[in-house]
Amino acid sequence: MSIVILAPGGRTTVQDRGRPGNAYLGVGRSGAADMRAYALANRILGNPAGAACLETTLGGLSLRSSRSAWMTVTGPTVAVTVDGLPVGVRTAFFVPHGGVVAIGVPERGMRNYLAVRGGIDAPLLLGSRSTDTLGGIGPDPLRKGDVLDVGDVPDEPPAGHDVFPATEPPDVTELVVDRGPRADWFTDAAWSVLLRGRYVVTPDSDRIGVRLDGPHLERCRDGELPSEGLMQGAVQIPPIGTPVCFLADTPTTGGYPVLAVVRRASLPDLAQARPGHPVRFRAG
Amino acid sequence: MTPTVLPYGERAVLLEVGSIDEVLGLYAALRAAPPSGVEDIVPAAVTVLVSFVDRQALGDALPALRRIEAAAPEQAGREVARIPVTYDGADLQDVATLTGLPVEEVVAIHSGTEYTVAFNGFSPGFAYLIGLDDRLRVPRRKTPRTSVPAGSVAMTGGFTAVYPRRSPGGWQLLGRTDTDVWDGARAEPALLRPGMRVRFEAR
Numbered sequence: 001m002s003i004v005i006l007a008p009g010g011r012t013t014v015q016d017r018g019r020p021g022n023a024y025l026g027v028g029r030s031g032a033a034d035m036r037a038y039a040l041a042n043r044i045l046g047n048p049a050g051a052a053c054l055e056t057t058l059g060g061l062s063l064r065s066s067r068s069a070w071m072t073v074t075g076p077t078v079a080v081t082v083d084g085l086p087v088g089v090r091t092a093f094f095v096p097h098g099g100v101v102a103i104g105v106p107e108r109g110m111r112n113y114l115a116v117r118g119g120i121d122a123p124l125l126l127g128s129r130s131t132d133t134l135g136g137i138g139p140d141p142l143r144k145g146d147v148l149d150v151g152d153v154p155d156e157p158p159a160g161h162d163v164f165p166a167t168e169p170p171d172v173t174e175l176v177v178d179r180g181p182r183a184d185w186f187t188d189a190a191w192s193v194l195l196r197g198r199y200v201v202t203p204d205s206d207r208i209g210v211r212l213d214g215p216h217l218e219r220c221r222d223g224e225l226p227s228e229g230l231m232q233g234a235v236q237i238p239p240i241g242t243p244v245c246f247l248a249d250t251p252t253t254g255g256y257p258v259l260a261v262v263r264r265a266s267l268p269d270l271a272q273a274r275p276g277h278p279v280r281f282r283a284g
Numbered sequence: 285m286t287p288t289v290l291p292y293g294e295r296a297v298l299l300e301v302g303s304i305d306e307v308l309g310l311y312a313a314l315r316a317a318p319p320s321g322v323e324d325i326v327p328a329a330v331t332v333l334v335s336f337v338d339r340q341a342l343g344d345a346l347p348a349l350r351r352i353e354a355a356a357p358e359q360a361g362r363e364v365a366r367i368p369v370t371y372d373g374a375d376l377q378d379v380a381t382l383t384g385l386p387v388e389e390v391v392a393i394h395s396g397t398e399y400t401v402a403f404n405g406f407s408p409g410f411a412y413l414i415g416l417d418d419r420l421r422v423p424r425r426k427t428p429r430t431s432v433p434a435g436s437v438a439m440t441g442g443f444t445a446v447y448p449r450r451s452p453g454g455w456q457l458l459g460r461t462d463t464d465v466w467d468g469a470r471a472e473p474a475l476l477r478p479g480m481r482v483r484f485e486a487r
Contacts, residue, residue: 023326024403029324180291226328228331253405
């Protein structure tokens with residue numbers, strides 16, 4: 001079976017668990033920005049844990065299914081319809097042969113995940129079907145008219161009627177951080193400024209990094225850092241003095257000092273913080 | 285000499301040494317005996333980032349990482365990749381002017397040297413090659429190009445490289461190659477991996 005993209009919405013990409021272990025080739029991890037919502041989608045449908053699904057940003061995705069299929073939408077609560085009739089989120093819903101699924105715009109949060117029982121069957125590259133928007137590898141971001149294959153339906157039954165927790169972003173997103181490798185490039189005050197300050201997500205944020213506006217973090221060292229390894233969660237401070245928190249499509253190396261590192265458990269919250277949303281840091 | 289171990293969050297450390305040669309030695313040692321639960325090993329200019337699947341795996345590996353010694357860099361790889369190059373790059377004349385060498389001499393020196401892949405970065409398959417002759421040390425272009433064609437052979441500072449795909453870039457362009465340094469359809473998409481040796485052949 002296949003699905004046809006009728007409207008890609010804000011930005012929709014194919015995502016799975018990404019490509020860990022390939023950074024030495026210049027290939028970043030990539031994968032679903034909100035790993036929690038992504039994993040839940042596959043669990044609800046009884047898909048294998050690494051099955052690929054669609055990650056859509058600020059809603060607007062609609063598609064037609066060539067055959068009947070079970071699907072689910074996870075992430076923040078959002079209106080979902082099948083042939084115009086509302087269905088629930090975080091639960092499996094049935095799509096008839098030729099049925100049209102449409103996702104509205106979430107009131108809160110940033111990214112929804114649409115999974116199909118069987119998973120999206122895009123070509124594998126280094127063990128993953130993820131779109132890496134920085135590296136330019138994996139399937140291109142989806143456009144109207146794109147046709148995606150769906151994999152074989154798994155033996156595992158769907159999870160059925162379990163109740164899954166709502167995942168609405170809180171009023172203020174709290175990110176748990178540890179000290180980064182170049183914390184000594186900053187004044188003693190910078191660490192407490194980071195922890196006390198209130199930051200706001202800026203509009204130039206994407207899957208590569210979330211840029212924050214707020215109190216400036218002062219360096220105590222001049223000069224340039226030779227390029228060094230980067231990873232998801234790194235909080236880099238460019239000369240302008242405000243943080244960039246690296247998300248899914250992190251480059252594998254970078255040259256600005258990393259003051260702090262966001263814990264993995266906080267990355268899904270970061271992925272759901274949309275422009276204008278307040279963010280705080282808490283020491284782990 | 286053991287590296288300085290810098291904390292990098294809950295499941296990684298940055299090992300810092302003094303030179304690219306030591307990085308290659310450290311990388312060789314880590315690849316020869318990878319710590320249990322390791323996820324990524326990322327060599328760079330003077331550091332190696334080592335990340336683990338979780339906090340526990342990092343904790344278990346830390347004592348050994350604090351004691352790790354670089355292996356001899358020459359053990360870091362014996363493969364030689366040969367890359368045919370047409371030396372007709374847009375910056376060849378500028379490089380000749382900057383270095384005070386005739387164009388033919390620039391070509392002869394660049395193609396007469398064996399290089400080592402120090403690390404990848406910038407984009408998938410973009411390998412930073414070291415071993416460039418000191419006579420060819422030139423700065424980046426004052427104005428970076430918004431679009432450098434795929435296959436461009438370029439250099440700056442102590443590095444030379446092949447651009448895997450069309451991208452912006454500020455390095456000085458010496459020529460071009462048809463060799464695909466990145467091909468997603470290959471079982472091993474990246475041609476150039478850390479520690480590997482490389483020769484450019486003028487054609």
